[in-house]
Amino acid sequence: MSKADLDKLKKTPFFDLHVEAGARLVDFGGWALPVQYEGILAEHHRVREKVGLFDVSHMGEFFVEGEGAEAFLQRMTTNDVSTLSDGQAHYTVSLYEHGGIVDDLLVYKRGEGRYLVCVNAACIEKDWDWFSSHHDEGRDGCTLVNGSESWAQLAIQGRHAQALLQKLTDVDLGGVTYYRFAEGVLAGINCIIARTGYTGEDGFELFLSGDDAASMWSSLFDAGEEYGLQPIGLGARDTLRLESKYCLYGNDITDQTTPLEGRLAWIVKLDKGDFIGRDALVAQKEAGIPRRLVGFELLGRGIARHGYSVLLHGEVVGEVTSGAHSPSLGKSIGLCYLPAGSTKSGTEFEVQVRKKRVPAVVVKTPFYKRPY
């Protein structure tokens, strides 16, 4: 990418460090981000076998605070916010009235009436418009702030993540269990330390001030040397999350898919009370969900890529939403929507891979399960 092109893109606080580390940078939704350093396959295997560091500062952070914060988030999302305890997070989606998905997000309860909402980078502006257009400070009894510009975020993922980070903090990380978080000092920096991630490995995500970025990066690499810590790019991030069957908004879930179609019923709590999109989901449940997101493997040669047509009995029924060569399985895997009645494991269909129709089969997901 030319310097002129790079100059037009947004940069995270770690940009200079990526360049120094030899990253190949690409335009990711208007951000200059590393797609790879040593190579996608090597980076993928490193996270699966050791530990890797991801710059995820392009993600967005909204803060909802006040007595009415819980009620506001209950209305805006499908999962039950009232079940969160202090220091706990959950995965959820925000819906349009018609049931399509605005974005998938994580909600963190920092304390009574204090929430952090983490949103996808590509959706920050859209989500902000969506949340703020439904928010009125006086009526809702809470403030809504977009902190995305000043917060940085790093993900440390892999079996050595806890040991690595424990060297840098007095916070007992063993006590920070899955989908819980602590707020404390790590490497001398105040941050939120959450046991969450997008790779299917054990690991943590750190939220910190953008001003502390360079210092945190260098502390992590010092502590991480004995564990083989290296920076990991977006290319490996995508193969890791796909193997673990984590959805990518914009690919697997969109404003044209409901969470019921997307196999996300587990984060939809229809009984919690009303929320935007609830009526549409109830109606869809009653009418019968017309299609579902499935995982598949190709049975022949090729890689099923996003956008390739999916055929059932010779007719096009949809497209591959995400697909790749799976480094850990050595197969071609992917996700797509198939019509109701054709979504069971073992169902055979075809993917149009360029000029060839390649046989494919629905398989159980996640494709990869970590062995520890």
Next chain:
Amino acid sequence: MDTIPAQLLYTSDHEWVSIVDGIATIGITDHAQDQLGDIVFCGDSPEPKSKVEKGDTIAVVESVKANSDIYSPVDGRVVEVNEELEEEPELVNGDCYGKGWILKVKVKDPDDIIELLNAEQYEKLVENES
């Protein structure tokens, strides 16, 4: 730094060509393999003895994040396809001018090679593209 061996010929599609006794060995250049990233599949070539024309697709190279058609730089007949790439497609990354050769074509008209680029011309092309 991309390697561009001086004794080879090149195309603007980032293939290299080595012609010995009327047989052209074809592969992709260091620049191409670097741009593609980790290669996980290389194949879909016409069978040996098939006729090929300049511009025909003679192989598909798939990397983790992209795929690329390889085009025949000459008219001719396929002599041999590198079967090692079936099990070890990463040879195209690791040894693109050696073990990573993709296929061999018996050249119909030796004058075809006049249209190919020499190392210096290919180097300029790569520079202009960056």
